[in-house]
Structure formats: C-alpha cells, structure tokens
C-alpha cells in the first residue's frame with residue numbers, strides 16, 4: 550500500500566510544535582557573499598525579495614540577469630558560483646564576457 554509522505558512527523562501534536570523560524574541570513578544574489586539580512590540591500594519584486602551586498606551589485610544583477618551569456622551564472626547558487634568562478638570576482642567574469650563594456654567596478 551502506498552503511503553503519502555507527510556512533511557512533519559505525525560507524533561508531535563500541532564499545538565506543541567515550535568513555530569517556524571524566519572531566515573536571518575542570506576547570500577548576495579549577485580556575488581554570493583553571505584551576510585545578515587538586515588545589513589544587505591533589499592529589492593522587493595512582487596512576492597519575491599532579493600538580497601544584495603550593495604546597490605551596485607543589485608544594479609549589475611538587474612542588468613545582466615537576462616543577458617544570454619550571463620543568465621545561467623546569475624541563477625547559480627552561491628556554492629556553485631564560487632566553484633565556477635574559482636577565486637575570480639563576478640566583475641572579472643563580466644569583464645571577460647563583455648570586454649567592450651565599461652568596468653563595472655566602482656571608481
């Protein structure tokens with residue numbers, strides 16, 4: 550007989566369970582740097598909240614998230630991104646892919 554898996558163990562009554570905890574930390578969507586949510590730059594896009602180190606990373610992410618060369622990189626999880634970059638920064642990778650564009654690093 551097939552039993553549908555349940556999300557919670559059935560032996561803890563609902564009123565005795567601990568309330569779900571809200572996440573307090575998040576990674577920058579652009580570079581993957583981990584930080585406390587209250588210190589990160591936040592963009593609310595409908596029901597979705599995106600977190601960034603600063604407004605420059607938010608602008609760069611908005612600029613490059615739909616480009617054909619960078620959309621896959623922008624969707625990577627922080628660990629995948631760090632492995633793919635291998636010590637380089639996201640700005641270096643963007644400069645490698647788009648050498649004709651301006652330097653995305655701040656002056």
Ligand SMILES: [Zn+2]
Pocket residue numbers: 577578579580581582601602603606
């Ligand atoms: Zn960042």
